[in-house]
Amino acid sequence: MxxxxxxxxxxxxxxxxxxxxxxxxxxxxxxxxxxxxxxxxxxxxxxxxxxxxxxxxxxxxxxxxxxxxxxxxxxxxxxxxxxxxxxxxxxxxxxxxxxxxxxxxxxxxxxxxxxxxxxxxxxxxxxxxxxxxxxxxxxxxxxxxxxxxxxxxxxxxxxxxxxxxxxxxxxxxxxxxxxxxxxxxxxxxxxxxxxxxxxxxxxxxxxxxxxxxxxxxxxxxxxxxxxxxxxxxxxxxxxxxxxxDRTMVRNLSRSYRSATSSVPTVSIVIATKNQPDLLRESVSSCLRQTFEDFEIIVVDDGSTPELRPSLDDLDDPRLKVLLLKDSRGLAFARNYANAMARGEFIAIHDDDNLMLPQRLDRQLSAIVDDCAGSYGGYIDFDETGALTSNPGRTTFDFASMMFRSPLAHGTVLIRRRVLEFYRYNDNFGANSSHDLLTRIARGGVSLAHCGRHVVLRRRHTHKSAEAHSSLQKSVSGISKTMARSALSANLDQQYLKASRANPEADIPLCDFIEAAGHLPSRLMSKRMKIEFGENLPVSRNISAMLASILSDYREINIAFGTTAHKGIKAVTITAPDEASRGKIMSALSGAGPVKGVNEIMLPTVYPNLTMLEAAFKAKTHAERADIDVGTDIEGVLHVLEKHSSCCFLSVNEESGYRLGLPPLDGPVKALLCAKLRRFGPNECLDAGE
Amino acid sequence: MQTETVLNPTERVTIIKFTPEQYDAFPLSSTAWLDWRLIERNRDREAVAHAILLFPFISGRLSPSRGCGIDVSQPLRGFFSPRHVLVEGVEMAPARIPSGTRTAILCDGSYRSAAALGAFEHDLAIRLSESTYTTSIGPRNAIVSSNFGLFARRDGQLNAILPTIAAAVLFAEDLGLARLVLPILELTAVEIDLFARLTMLLAAVNIAVEAPLLGVGFEALQEFLASPIGLATFLSERHQDRMHPEDLTDFWIAKLLSARSGGEIAGEKEAARRLRELHEAGAVLSDRERGLIMPDGSEQEPSIDGPTSQPKTVS
Incomplete structure (x- = not known):
C-alpha cells in the first residue's frame, strides 16, 4: 500500500x-x-x-x-x-x-x-x-x-x-x-x-x-x-x-490509478440503445472487474427516453456516458466510442451481456509475444437461467472468419491502434462486427484465446431478435462472399480445410461452474445439500418423509451411493429461508446421521450440479426430458439406485411426481425405461430414446 | 530488423517479411502484404521500401535480405536519424538503379488529395485500401488492396502516408514512376526533418518526392477543390466504411472553404460548428485545420460545450 x-x-x-x-x-x-x-x-x-x-x-x-x-x-x-x-x-x-x-x-x-x-x-x-x-x-x-x-x-x-x-x-x-x-x-x-x-x-x-x-x-x-x-x-x-514469461501486461492485481495518472490500460466500450435495465446490469458487471485500471465508455445511440438516469447511481469516476442525440446505428456508435477511448486496449462489450469478473485479468494475461489482443469463450443464458457454453475456436485467422465464426465479437480485447485503423462499416445495418473481424484477420493481426469463458451472453427469444438475427446472417454472408470471391477456387478449398482443422478451445468445467455463479440473482436459487453419514436405505419410511418434503418444497434432488452399499447419499432442496432450512433439517436428521450441510447457489433451472455439468458437456441446453412416475416413490427409488447416480423429483401439477435424470448411456437408459414403465406412461423417456 | 520481399504461394500477393531484432519494436501485424505481384524487383528500392514501411519499428540494425548498394546505405542510415541504425549487406560493386518518367499522386482519401488531383498534372493516382479484397490497376488509377496502412503512425500527414510511399517505391519500376506527389499541407515539427531525410533517401533510388501543397493557404487550396457534391462523391468512394461523407472532417473543411470564398457567413459558421463537433468526438485535425474553427483564428481548443447534438460526458 x-x-x-x-x-x-x-x-x-x-x-x-x-x-x-x-x-x-x-x-x-x-x-x-x-x-x-x-x-x-x-x-x-x-x-x-x-x-x-x-x-x-x-x-x-x-x-x-x-x-x-x-x-x-x-x-x-x-x-x-x-x-x-x-x-x-x-x-x-x-x-x-x-x-x-x-x-x-x-x-x-x-x-x-x-x-x-x-x-x-x-x-x-x-x-x-x-x-x-x-x-x-x-x-x-x-x-x-x-x-x-x-x-x-x-x-x-x-x-x-x-x-x-x-x-x-x-x-x-x-x-x-x-x-x-x-x-x-x-x-x-x-x-x-x-x-x-x-x-x-x-x-x-x-x-x-x-x-x-x-x-x-x-x-x-x-x-x-x-x-x-x-x-x-x-x-x-x-x-x-x-x-x-512471454506476457505483455503484468501486475494485474495492482492498480496505478491516481489523480495525476490519466491513461487507463483498458477502455471498455459499450454501444447501446433503449435497453436501460439490461445496460445497467451490464455496466454493473463491468464495474466488478478484478483488474481495476480501466474506463467504461457508454455511447447512447439516441435512446428514447435517454438512458442516462438508469446509470446515475453507479457512482464511479471510470464511467463515462456519451449521448448521440440522433440514432446512427450500432457501427457508428461503436466507432464513436472507440474514437473517444483513451485506454491502450479496447474491450468490446455488448449492452445486454454480463462481463465475468476476471475477464480483463484473463484476457490481458493471454496477450503473449506480439499478439494485439485476445478473446475468450462465452456462455449463452436466457431468462430461465439455462446455460450453453460456446468456447470458440483456438485460432483467429482469415480462413476461420470466412467459413465459421471462431470467436464472438463481444469477447474481443484488442489494441486501440488496431481499431483506429480498422473501423466498423456503418453501411452495414447489422453485423458490421463480422466484417470488421474478417478484415482484421486478413490484416494478419494476432489474437490469442484466453482459455476461459469471459462473458455471459443474453439470449433473446422475441421476434425482433429473430429479425435482427436474419439481417446479421445476410450481412455476414456478404462479408464472407467478398472475402472468398477474391480467392481462386483452389485457395478457397485450402482455407475451408484450414478452418475445419481449427479445433474448439478446451475450457475447463470448473470455469463454467464458476461462471454460472455470476448470473443475475433472480436467475439463481440457494440450495441446501444434506449429506448423510451413511447412505439411507430406500424404505417406506424414507419415501414417506421425501413425499412430505416434496409436498412443502415441490422438488428434491437425490444422490445415490455409488459403492456396493447403495441407498440415498445426499439430498439437495431449494430452501428459500432460514425457517425452511430448519424444518428440512429436523425432518431429515430423524432419518439418519447427517455428515454435512452445504449451501450452494445454482441457476434455478438446474436441479443439481450434475445437470449443470451435463449442460456444459452437451454444449447446448436441451429441455430436461422429465417423465411421469405416478406416486410410488419407493418403487421408483429402488430402480434408480441401481442404475443412476442421481435423480430429480418434482410434484406433478396433475397428480403424482415427475422424474428427471442425468444424461445416461444408451443401454442404461433403455433398461431404465423398461423398468420404469410400470410406474407411469413413460412417454418422454421413450421419445428420448 | 531483418526484412525480405517474397511472393506468397499464389504468386499474386507480395509479402514483406520481417523479423524484429534486439532493439526493434513489433508491429501490430506480423506480416505486411500487397495484393500486387511485383514483376521487377530492384534490390535498392526494395531496401528503401522496407525502411520506409517499417520506419516506426526499426532501431539498431536494418538487414534487407538482398542488401543494398553503397550509395543507398548512407541515406538509409540518415533516414533514421537521430536513431543510430546500422545497415547490413552493403554491396560495394556498382549496380543499376532504375529510373522512370511518370508522376504519381499518392492519395490518402483526404480533401488535400482531392485538391492535389485537381491542381497538379499527373500520370497516375495511387492509394491503398484495406477494405477492398482485390487490387485494381488501370492506366490512371491504382487502388492497392493491402494492410500496409496498419504500419503507420497517425501523428502527422507525412507519417500517415509513409506506407503508401513504401508501396509506390516497390512498384515504381513496374509502373515507370519517377516522381511522387504527396498531398501534404503541413508537417509537424518532427516531420519537417523527416521529409528532408525522406527526400534524400528517395533521390538515392532515382525517385523524386514533392509536397507542392506544403504551406499553401486554404484560400488557394479551395480553388482546386471540386464542388461539394463532387467532393462528397470523391470522399464516399475512398471511405467505404462511412455511410455519410458528412461524418468526415474533410467534407466540412471543404464546405467551410467553399462558403468562405463565396462569402456565405452562415454556411461557414455551420461548417465550423460541424468541424468542432467532429473534433470533439475524436477526429484528428492538424494545427492549421484547428485554426479554421477558432473564432479568432487562434489554435486554442474550442469549448467543450457544443451545440445540442454534441455528445455530453457525464460521470
Missing part, C-alpha cells in the same frame, strides 16, 4: 519530465549527489519523485526530498522491490514523460533535454543513455563538485547488460504494459523485462548516441545481492521471469 506522506498539489501545467527514483535504506549522501545533478540540469522545471519503499530512515529521506523540492511518497514494505517502488512513483508523477533512475546515478546537465528531444521524435520508444561507471575514489565523498570533463576521462563504459540505470518513456507505455513487474523483487532484470515487453507492444529501444547525453554511476562498495543464498534465489527467480 502506498501512503503518501507529502505530495504537492498537481500543477496546472505538467512538468516536462518526471524523474522517478526508487529507494530503500540507501546511502543518503549518494541520493543528495544524484538530486543535485538533476537540479543542475539545463531543464529547470523537472519534477523529481522519490519513491521510498520502506526505508527505516524515512524521516531523513523526507528531509532531503524537501531540500531538493521533490515529491516524496512512502510505501510500507518488508522486502525491497525496485519494480514496485518505481511503479508507485510513476503513479504519482505528473508529467507524461517519465524517467526512471536510481539514487546513485548522476546526469550531465544536457542529458534531460536530449532525452526529451529524442522522446519527442520517437514518442513510442524507451530511451536509454549508456551509463559510465566511476572508479573507486569517485564515491559520494569526492563529488562535492561535478567536473564533467574529468568524470568522462576517468569513467569506464558499462556494457549493455541491462538498461544502464535509467529508462525514459511516455506514460502511455507504462499504462500499456502496466508497469515494471512487481514479482521481481530486490533488483535485477526488471528494466530488461520492461523494455522487452515495451518492444513487443510496439515501442522501439533507442540507445542515445548524442555525446552530450551522459550519465555516471557513483562508485560504492558492491551490495550483497547474489552472494547470499537468498540473494541467489532472487536473481534466479527474476531471471526466470525475464526469460520465460
Amino acid at each position: 502506498t501512503n503518501p506522506i507529502k505530495s504537492s498539489e498537481p500543477a496546472d501545467v505538467p512538468p516536462p519530465l518526471s524523474i522517478v527514483i526508487g529507494i530503500r535504506n540507501w546511502g543518503l549522501d549518494r541520493l543528495q549527489i544524484a538530486l543535485r545533478s538533476h537540479r543542475a540540469s539545463d531543464i529547470h522545471d523537472l519534477e523529481i519523485v522519490i519513491s521510498d519503499y520502506g526505508s527505516a530512515n524515512c524521516d531523513d529521506v523526507f528531509r532531503i526530498a524537501e531540500t531538493y523540492d521533490c515529491k516524496y511518497i512512502y510505501s510500507k514494505a518488508e522486502v525491497w522491490s525496485r519494480s514496485a517502488a518505481l511503479n508507485a512513483g510513476i503513479a504519482k508523477a505528473s508529467s507524461d514523460n517519465i524517467l526512471t533512475t536510481d539514487a546513485d546515478i548522476i546526469f550531465a546537465p544536457k542529458s534531460h533535454g536530449i532525452l526529451l528531444e529524442n522522446l519527442r521524435q520517437m514518442p513510442d520508444s524507451v530511451q536509454i543513455i549508456q551509463c559510465r561507471d566511476l572508479p573507486e575514489g569517485f564515491g559520494s565523498d569526492n563529488l562535492s563538485q561535478f567536473d564533467w570533463h574529468q568524470l568522462f576521462q576517468v569513467s569506464s563504459i558499462r556494457p549493455r547488460w541491462g538498461m544502464g540505470g535509467s529508462a525514459t518513456f511516455k506514460r502511455d507505455i507504462f499504462a500499456r504494459i502496466h508497469g515494471f513487474d512487481e514479482r521481481m523483487t530486490v533488483w535485477g532484470g526488471e528494466d530488461n523485462d520492461f523494455v522487452q515487453r515495451a518492444r513487443r507492444s510496439g515501442a522501439i529501444l533507442n540507445w542515445i548516441g548524442d555525446p552530450e547525453a551522459l550519465i555516471y554511476h557513483i562508485w560504492h562498495a558492491p551490495d550483497s545481492r547474489g552472494t547470499s543464498s537468498a540473494g541467489v534465489k532472487v536473481v534466479e527467480s527474476n531471471k526466470k521471469i525475464l526469460q520465460e
Whole structure:
C-alpha cells in the first residue's frame, strides 16, 4: 500500500519530465549527489519523485526530498522491490514523460533535454543513455563538485547488460504494459523485462548516441545481492521471469490509478440503445472487474427516453456516458466510442451481456509475444437461467472468419491502434462486427484465446431478435462472399480445410461452474445439500418423509451411493429461508446421521450440479426430458439406485411426481425405461430414446 | 530488423517479411502484404521500401535480405536519424538503379488529395485500401488492396502516408514512376526533418518526392477543390466504411472553404460548428485545420460545450 506522506498539489501545467527514483535504506549522501545533478540540469522545471519503499530512515529521506523540492511518497514494505517502488512513483508523477533512475546515478546537465528531444521524435520508444561507471575514489565523498570533463576521462563504459540505470518513456507505455513487474523483487532484470515487453507492444529501444547525453554511476562498495543464498534465489527467480514469461501486461492485481495518472490500460466500450435495465446490469458487471485500471465508455445511440438516469447511481469516476442525440446505428456508435477511448486496449462489450469478473485479468494475461489482443469463450443464458457454453475456436485467422465464426465479437480485447485503423462499416445495418473481424484477420493481426469463458451472453427469444438475427446472417454472408470471391477456387478449398482443422478451445468445467455463479440473482436459487453419514436405505419410511418434503418444497434432488452399499447419499432442496432450512433439517436428521450441510447457489433451472455439468458437456441446453412416475416413490427409488447416480423429483401439477435424470448411456437408459414403465406412461423417456 | 520481399504461394500477393531484432519494436501485424505481384524487383528500392514501411519499428540494425548498394546505405542510415541504425549487406560493386518518367499522386482519401488531383498534372493516382479484397490497376488509377496502412503512425500527414510511399517505391519500376506527389499541407515539427531525410533517401533510388501543397493557404487550396457534391462523391468512394461523407472532417473543411470564398457567413459558421463537433468526438485535425474553427483564428481548443447534438460526458 502506498501512503503518501507529502505530495504537492498537481500543477496546472505538467512538468516536462518526471524523474522517478526508487529507494530503500540507501546511502543518503549518494541520493543528495544524484538530486543535485538533476537540479543542475539545463531543464529547470523537472519534477523529481522519490519513491521510498520502506526505508527505516524515512524521516531523513523526507528531509532531503524537501531540500531538493521533490515529491516524496512512502510505501510500507518488508522486502525491497525496485519494480514496485518505481511503479508507485510513476503513479504519482505528473508529467507524461517519465524517467526512471536510481539514487546513485548522476546526469550531465544536457542529458534531460536530449532525452526529451529524442522522446519527442520517437514518442513510442524507451530511451536509454549508456551509463559510465566511476572508479573507486569517485564515491559520494569526492563529488562535492561535478567536473564533467574529468568524470568522462576517468569513467569506464558499462556494457549493455541491462538498461544502464535509467529508462525514459511516455506514460502511455507504462499504462500499456502496466508497469515494471512487481514479482521481481530486490533488483535485477526488471528494466530488461520492461523494455522487452515495451518492444513487443510496439515501442522501439533507442540507445542515445548524442555525446552530450551522459550519465555516471557513483562508485560504492558492491551490495550483497547474489552472494547470499537468498540473494541467489532472487536473481534466479527474476531471471526466470525475464526469460520465460512471454506476457505483455503484468501486475494485474495492482492498480496505478491516481489523480495525476490519466491513461487507463483498458477502455471498455459499450454501444447501446433503449435497453436501460439490461445496460445497467451490464455496466454493473463491468464495474466488478478484478483488474481495476480501466474506463467504461457508454455511447447512447439516441435512446428514447435517454438512458442516462438508469446509470446515475453507479457512482464511479471510470464511467463515462456519451449521448448521440440522433440514432446512427450500432457501427457508428461503436466507432464513436472507440474514437473517444483513451485506454491502450479496447474491450468490446455488448449492452445486454454480463462481463465475468476476471475477464480483463484473463484476457490481458493471454496477450503473449506480439499478439494485439485476445478473446475468450462465452456462455449463452436466457431468462430461465439455462446455460450453453460456446468456447470458440483456438485460432483467429482469415480462413476461420470466412467459413465459421471462431470467436464472438463481444469477447474481443484488442489494441486501440488496431481499431483506429480498422473501423466498423456503418453501411452495414447489422453485423458490421463480422466484417470488421474478417478484415482484421486478413490484416494478419494476432489474437490469442484466453482459455476461459469471459462473458455471459443474453439470449433473446422475441421476434425482433429473430429479425435482427436474419439481417446479421445476410450481412455476414456478404462479408464472407467478398472475402472468398477474391480467392481462386483452389485457395478457397485450402482455407475451408484450414478452418475445419481449427479445433474448439478446451475450457475447463470448473470455469463454467464458476461462471454460472455470476448470473443475475433472480436467475439463481440457494440450495441446501444434506449429506448423510451413511447412505439411507430406500424404505417406506424414507419415501414417506421425501413425499412430505416434496409436498412443502415441490422438488428434491437425490444422490445415490455409488459403492456396493447403495441407498440415498445426499439430498439437495431449494430452501428459500432460514425457517425452511430448519424444518428440512429436523425432518431429515430423524432419518439418519447427517455428515454435512452445504449451501450452494445454482441457476434455478438446474436441479443439481450434475445437470449443470451435463449442460456444459452437451454444449447446448436441451429441455430436461422429465417423465411421469405416478406416486410410488419407493418403487421408483429402488430402480434408480441401481442404475443412476442421481435423480430429480418434482410434484406433478396433475397428480403424482415427475422424474428427471442425468444424461445416461444408451443401454442404461433403455433398461431404465423398461423398468420404469410400470410406474407411469413413460412417454418422454421413450421419445428420448 | 531483418526484412525480405517474397511472393506468397499464389504468386499474386507480395509479402514483406520481417523479423524484429534486439532493439526493434513489433508491429501490430506480423506480416505486411500487397495484393500486387511485383514483376521487377530492384534490390535498392526494395531496401528503401522496407525502411520506409517499417520506419516506426526499426532501431539498431536494418538487414534487407538482398542488401543494398553503397550509395543507398548512407541515406538509409540518415533516414533514421537521430536513431543510430546500422545497415547490413552493403554491396560495394556498382549496380543499376532504375529510373522512370511518370508522376504519381499518392492519395490518402483526404480533401488535400482531392485538391492535389485537381491542381497538379499527373500520370497516375495511387492509394491503398484495406477494405477492398482485390487490387485494381488501370492506366490512371491504382487502388492497392493491402494492410500496409496498419504500419503507420497517425501523428502527422507525412507519417500517415509513409506506407503508401513504401508501396509506390516497390512498384515504381513496374509502373515507370519517377516522381511522387504527396498531398501534404503541413508537417509537424518532427516531420519537417523527416521529409528532408525522406527526400534524400528517395533521390538515392532515382525517385523524386514533392509536397507542392506544403504551406499553401486554404484560400488557394479551395480553388482546386471540386464542388461539394463532387467532393462528397470523391470522399464516399475512398471511405467505404462511412455511410455519410458528412461524418468526415474533410467534407466540412471543404464546405467551410467553399462558403468562405463565396462569402456565405452562415454556411461557414455551420461548417465550423460541424468541424468542432467532429473534433470533439475524436477526429484528428492538424494545427492549421484547428485554426479554421477558432473564432479568432487562434489554435486554442474550442469549448467543450457544443451545440445540442454534441455528445455530453457525464460521470
